Amino acid sequence: MRPKILTVDDSKTIRMIVGKALKTFDCEVFEAANGVEGLAVASRERPDLIVLDLTMPIMDGVEMLSKLKSNPELKMIPVIMLTAEAGRENVLKIAKMGVRDYLIKPFKEDVLIERVGRVIDLKPKGEATNKIRRFDDPINILVVDDKPAICEQLKTGLGDTPWIVSGRSQSGEAVDYCSQTLPDLILVSLSLADNAGYTLFQMFRASSKTKNVPIFGMCVKTASDDQVKAQQAGFTGVVTKPIDFDDLKSKIARSLNLDTSYKYFEQKSGVLLLKLPGTFTQNVANEVNIHLRAKVSEAVDSGLDKLILDLSEIRKPDINVIKLGLAAIQLCSELSLKQRIVGSDSVCNECKNFEETKDWKFEGSFDEALASFTGPAMASAA
Amino acid sequence: MPRLHADDRDVIIDDVEKLISTAMKEVFLKALSFDIQQDQSLDTVAEGEPHVAGSVGFVGGISGIVYIYTTCRFARAMTGKMLGLAEAEVEGDEMINDAMGEMANMVVGVMKSKLADQGLQVSLTIPSIVRGNHFTIEQSGSAHRRVLIFKCDEHRLLVEVMAKEQN
The missing domain is CATH 3.40.50.2300 (Response regulator)
Structure with a gap:
């Protein structure tokens, strides 16, 4: 939930400065011009923080604070006091009133943000939207x-x-x-x-x-x-x-939690295609493993029931490729997906050397693999 | 700075003048990033232009009032700078009035803090604004008056300080 901040100041200028400083953060800012208005907004909105001016007409900051502290429902709201008076006595007086912090006017925007950030968790606007960015998005x-x-x-x-x-x-x-x-x-x-x-x-x-x-x-x-x-x-x-x-x-x-799945997974011609790149590093293996279950589940959820594992660009399969292939096949079995494997002769021959993959059946291309789904049922992998 | 003695009028007004001079430079630098310089040899603010003055009074061990005035043109520039807006985005006089009042409040607030540190308590009034093309501010008989002139690039700021000790 977005934090709510109430700024109470008789000066519109100060309210605008506070609002502007907080503009780039994911929070709601409410304004009041004196203590009476401030208490009304505080009761209605229950803010997570009040930035309160000391000297105001109608009801000043001291009176508003004392009313706030005597209200069981509002007394826990943290308050940062604003004052143009930085004298030692004044600062001590403010500290005794039970405020969380105080700021002397004039203040710099970054000082305000730093003090507010000590009390509530301020997040920059873009970050709070949790938008999933892709690896090929500009950062x-x-x-x-x-x-x-x-x-x-x-x-x-x-x-x-x-x-x-x-x-x-x-x-x-x-x-x-x-x-x-x-x-x-x-x-x-x-x-x-x-x-x-x-x-x-x-x-x-x-x-x-x-x-x-x-x-x-x-x-x-x-x-x-x-x-x-x-x-x-x-x-x-x-x-x-x-x-x-x-x-x-x-x-x-x-x-940055960038989505890299598009580099390996694609829904194409009614099947989920998992294509591994020619340069298969540990990083690639990690990235594919991170997305494997989610992408296969997503395909099933969208009505697909076939997966093609394309190893045609792999020049020499190593243990990481084998492990990944086995994980994909195991997952297909769990989720009742039909699967086919595409690979070159060299991949096919290499796989015959491993106990776990010696029975894998390879198709020559994506199209052949696709056509084999409609032909007589034939297991690609044991 | 010597401690203030309520029985010495000249010391009071001299010290208030010094405090206001320091406070002006401090507040303009912090709030607006304007490096203003005091220059008593300058003429007052531009004639024939509309002016605006922000004022805040103080009451207590000593009492008085501080006016900060300048041309509406420079007041608009100050307001824009304070709010991070282009001058054209500063709409109407209300915004400028509020900013000038707040500047006066901050300047006198700094003075109040320094007086308090020396054991002299004063309370501030709520800011008020005076606007016009031709106006003068005059002291009453018992008050001391000082005029401070500051420059900021081609602009002038004039500060009138009036003070008297509490009876």
Whole structure:
């Protein structure tokens, strides 16, 4: 449920500033111009937080707060007090009133967000919609590294995706970037001077805006201390240099929960086609395994009862291919799906060497496999 | 800064003037990112243009009032900056009035905090606005008055401070 925030201030300007600061977050903002209106809105909406001005006409913040605290149904609502008066005595007086926090006017937007974020879980708008993104959707990646060559390398290495890579060489520039644009993922060099990479990580985690953005540390393969330190600090993961781009893409896809199933699964001519790529790595195996049950169940749910496992592009099947094939066939059996396997002669011969696959029957092409469903019943796999 | 002595009028107005000068620079920088400079050699704000003044009074150990006035043109620019809007998006006078009132409230609020830290309590009034083409603000007989002039690029801001000790 979206958190509700009530801002009570006689100044429309301040109410607008608060509303604008919260605009990019998934929350509902309600306004009131004085304590009387504030209590009415609080009773009606039961906000998760009240941002309350101290000095107002009709009923000021102190009176509203005392009425709020004496109402059993409203007394638990946290309050952040706003005041233009920062004197020690005033601050102590506010602290004694049972407020969660206070802000001195004028305040910066990011300070307000940071204080609100301490009380309620603020999520950026896009993130809260839980939209499932595909691997081929554009995503924004921020790279923080003082070596421009690394950023260029990342741009080139990820050049076959629609992902946008932006580089910043210093922490301050990265913070400025994030105040303007919320990246989907951040890669931070762990070898920035004075441990700046770790400090930057802490700053991003402390900010309501970036606290949920996956952050990977980057270091050379041999820097094992940095890798351990980054894991302990809570980085989403570590990317080692020289960068293995297939591995990096897989890490990014997992951390952003990107849908990669379209690369392997397709509903075609009334069957579910599971086609494995020629370069079958452990990452590919992981991605297919993640989606296998859901995609097969989805096909059954949509009325399909046939699956074709296409291994024709596999040059030499290894144990990962075999395991995956067995899992697919087992699943078809559980869900009563008919299945066929497509493969080249070399795949066929290789499979004869394994006890589990020696009885697999292969079709020469997708069309042949499709036609075989309508012919006499014939098990492709034992 | 010396502690205020209610029996010394000159010290009171001098200190209030200093506090307001510091508060103006602090608030304009924090709320608007405007680096304003005090320059008493400047002329007052532009003649013949409509003006707007935001004011907030203070009552307590010392009492008085602070007016911050400038041209409506610059007030619009300030409002836009404060709200993150383009000047053209600032609609009507109400928005500008509110922003000018809030700026006065923040400036006098800073002054109040610093007075409180020195043991002198005052309460603030709700902000009010004065608009017009030709108006003057004059002191009553018992009050001290100071005028502070600030520049911000080509714009001028004029602050009138009036104060007297509590009887």
